[in-house]
Amino acid sequence: MPKPHMLFTHDNKNTHFSPERDSCCDSGPSRSSSPELAVDSRFFSNKMFQAYCADRETEPRSDRSPQSAGCGGKVRGRADLSKDDLQDLRLKVNSRERKRMHDLNQAMDGLREVMPYAQGPSVRKLSKISTLLLARNYILMLSSSLEEMKKLVGDVYGAGGSARRVLPPASSAPASQLPLLSLGPALHSLVGGASQHASVPTVAQAPRSPPASGYLGFHAPALPTLIKDPLQHLSGGYRHFPGMPCPCSLCQPLPASTASLHSLSMGK
DNA sequence: TAGGCCATCTGGTCCT
DNA sequence: AGGACCAGATGGCCTA
Numbered sequence: 001m002p003k004p005h006m007l008f009t010h011d012n013k014n015t016h017f018s019p020e021r022d023s024c025c026d027s028g029p030s031r032s033s034s035p036e037l038a039v040d041s042r043f044f045s046n047k048m049f050q051a052y053c054a055d056r057e058t059e060p061r062s063d064r065s066p067q068s069a070g071c072g073g074k075v076r077g078r079a080d081l082s083k084d085d086l087q088d089l090r091l092k093v094n095s096r097e098r099k100r101m102h103d104l105n106q107a108m109d110g111l112r113e114v115m116p117y118a119q120g121p122s123v124r125k126l127s128k129i130s131t132l133l134l135a136r137n138y139i140l141m142l143s144s145s146l147e148e149m150k151k152l153v154g155d156v157y158g159a160g161g162s163a164r165r166v167l168p169p170a171s172s173a174p175a176s177q178l179p180l181l182s183l184g185p186a187l188h189s190l191v192g193g194a195s196q197h198a199s200v201p202t203v204a205q206a207p208r209s210p211p212a213s214g215y216l217g218f219h220a221p222a223l224p225t226l227i228k229d230p231l232q233h234l235s236g237g238y239r240h241f242p243g244m245p246c247p248c249s250l251c252q253p254l255p256a257s258t259a260s261l262h263s264l265s266m267g268k
Numbered sequence: 269t270a271g272g273c274c275a276t277c278t279g280g281t282c283c284t
Numbered sequence: 285a286g287g288a289c290c291a292g293a294t295g296g297c298c299t300a
Contacts (some may be wrong), residue, residue: 098277
């Protein structure tokens, strides 16, 4: 016997049926990371949908005032609402919550798009937690690179050199092409499993690389699954990006200035 | 088959 | 009062 709310869902990975979709407050699917909401014909023949319909049909509708039903203004307290009205309210709330989560997923997709990680149909999508952790390290790395760049420019100008002819404009290089000095280990540990679909063969990690938890900047208990096996990335490949410095630990040693950043703990 | 990840529902809380 | 936000619960899909 499924929970009541489960009557409204069907195969949430591939197809969805949501009675709430009829709500006037629904603004339509906004999700890109999850399947579009669609009515699956199979649902109309299964027991879940029949149970849902039977449930609604058996409810008395005479007490359904036009003011309290649907998205109309509510004039009664929640305790005074009929069963039908409560259900309508519940569907409305569910619809809003679903849309909110879809928007959140869309933002997550937007974040994935700007992450220096191989993307494509054959590559498994980064999980949410991996995306967030990777994004954090990416920001730290970019900040560190920027500081180093400033220091370098300062040194060059301080020495009276002709930096203008040597150094490209700061804005000429996209952020994704800045040196990924310390992102490699984090990438390896975060996407070790996901990158198994990548075409690049497995690479061995340099022995100097610190444990993944240290690079990720979070403590082990916070994410036991991700760091369950710090060397898990050894079994996965990493896709090198053309025209982009390789972030993997083999190609890029970890500078001290960046390493210090990774000792920061991630606050909750 | 267990575990990870996810979408969804739900009730509570806070804010406008 | 209504909406946003959050966390817990639940069940489905996928992978090792």
